[in-house]
Amino acid sequence: MRNTDERIERQLAFALELDKEKNVFRQTSLSGHGRKENDAEHAWHMAVMAYLLREYANTPVDVTRVMLMCLLHDVVEIDAGDTYAYDAQGLSTQKAREDAAKARIFSLLPDDQRDDLLAVFDEFEANETAEAKFAHAMDNFQPLMLNHSNGGSDWKEHDVDAGVVYGRHRMTREGSQRLYELTDAILQENIKKGNLPEG
Amino acid sequence: MRNTDERIERQLAFALELDKEKNVFRQTSLSGHGRKENDAEHAWHMAVMAYLLREYANTPVDVTRVMLMCLLHDVVEIDAGDTYAYDAQGLSTQKAREDAAKARIFSLLPDDQRDDLLAVFDEFEANETAEAKFAHAMDNFQPLMLNHSNGGSDWKEHDVDAGVVYGRHRMTREGSQRLYELTDAILQENIKKGNLPEG
Numbered sequence: 001m002r003n004t005d006e007r008i009e010r011q012l013a014f015a016l017e018l019d020k021e022k023n024v025f026r027q028t029s030l031s032g033h034g035r036k037e038n039d040a041e042h043a044w045h046m047a048v049m050a051y052l053l054r055e056y057a058n059t060p061v062d063v064t065r066v067m068l069m070c071l072l073h074d075v076v077e078i079d080a081g082d083t084y085a086y087d088a089q090g091l092s093t094q095k096a097r098e099d100a101a102k103a104r105i106f107s108l109l110p111d112d113q114r115d116d117l118l119a120v121f122d123e124f125e126a127n128e129t130a131e132a133k134f135a136h137a138m139d140n141f142q143p144l145m146l147n148h149s150n151g152g153s154d155w156k157e158h159d160v161d162a163g164v165v166y167g168r169h170r171m172t173r174e175g176s177q178r179l180y181e182l183t184d185a186i187l188q189e190n191i192k193k194g195n196l197p198e199g
Numbered sequence: 200m201r202n203t204d205e206r207i208e209r210q211l212a213f214a215l216e217l218d219k220e221k222n223v224f225r226q227t228s229l230s231g232h233g234r235k236e237n238d239a240e241h242a243w244h245m246a247v248m249a250y251l252l253r254e255y256a257n258t259p260v261d262v263t264r265v266m267l268m269c270l271l272h273d274v275v276e277i278d279a280g281d282t283y284a285y286d287a288q289g290l291s292t293q294k295a296r297e298d299a300a301k302a303r304i305f306s307l308l309p310d311d312q313r314d315d316l317l318a319v320f321d322e323f324e325a326n327e328t329a330e331a332k333f334a335h336a337m338d339n340f341q342p343l344m345l346n347h348s349n350g351g352s353d354w355k356e357h358d359v360d361a362g363v364v365y366g367r368h369r370m371t372r373e374g375s376q377r378l379y380e381l382t383d384a385i386l387q388e389n390i391k392k393g394n395l396p397e398g
Contacts, residue, residue, distance in 0.1 A: 008377070023229070030221055031218045034222065044243035048270050071246055
């Protein structure tokens, strides 16, 4: 099975398909009040931060596994689009859209790699292992860092309040108590400054 | 030293600084003749491809190390900008510009992490280990894949010929004979189609 032309063609079909993630834009603005960030940039930033901040995981993590989760966790958005964390209507159809995307995109790969990367993707989604929980902490903390650097402009744009924002960021605590304490301090600072209305 | 406020502040200063890589644009166009790609997107794409294609490394590699090199190899371009692979004048000042950037940017980190990430960065640059050579193969092959998908439009835009292009891509052979064979086939196909003039 190894090293056939068909195998490498399938690997490269998947690699080329990934290019489309660079056109899936999120609701987070780049620092310095730049344009919105896309999924590929977000994934890259999360993966580096996972390596950099791994000492703050609640329990020691396999950082390679965390980095892979960070790099791949949004691949289904190529078809399903980005669903904003505070968009209740979009969230109601998110799972069905993402399941169909997952089946199509990972099936481009040779079977063994499809199964390998699906296991990484599903482990992130299930959010049960220390690695998945720490990757989710990155998924929350990375956009918080950018939004905080911009004076909370993303919250203002979407008219969300502290209750809703805390609801999402509490998940960070499962992956990293330390980063959750920092999250809490950042949210409190933004509430005090009037950047985030109390819920 | 661990878990102090100063430590995490330095880590986050570096993490936020990295955001600027999303504004460093390269000469490669996204597939589908899209806009130019930026360094963060390129690094993400390379890291995933390194994992996906690791079986083609000439000798077995520590894929975590390769992925870290892919993720970090362009960080100096935050200050120094992207130097196009075929820009002789830019290339002559590239090293001095990138050395100054390297000193500034990695010094944002706590000392232990500065040393750790500098070692990753310098190992890539020295291009002596199997990991560095395979990461360089990704650095060459990822934009080739995109450019090939666009009918070689990046070569036409910069008026380069096959001699120059082969000069760069021969390095891929040091990391992966298999990917070099594929590179050669892609270049021959583009020469035949008239997308790349013979040098």
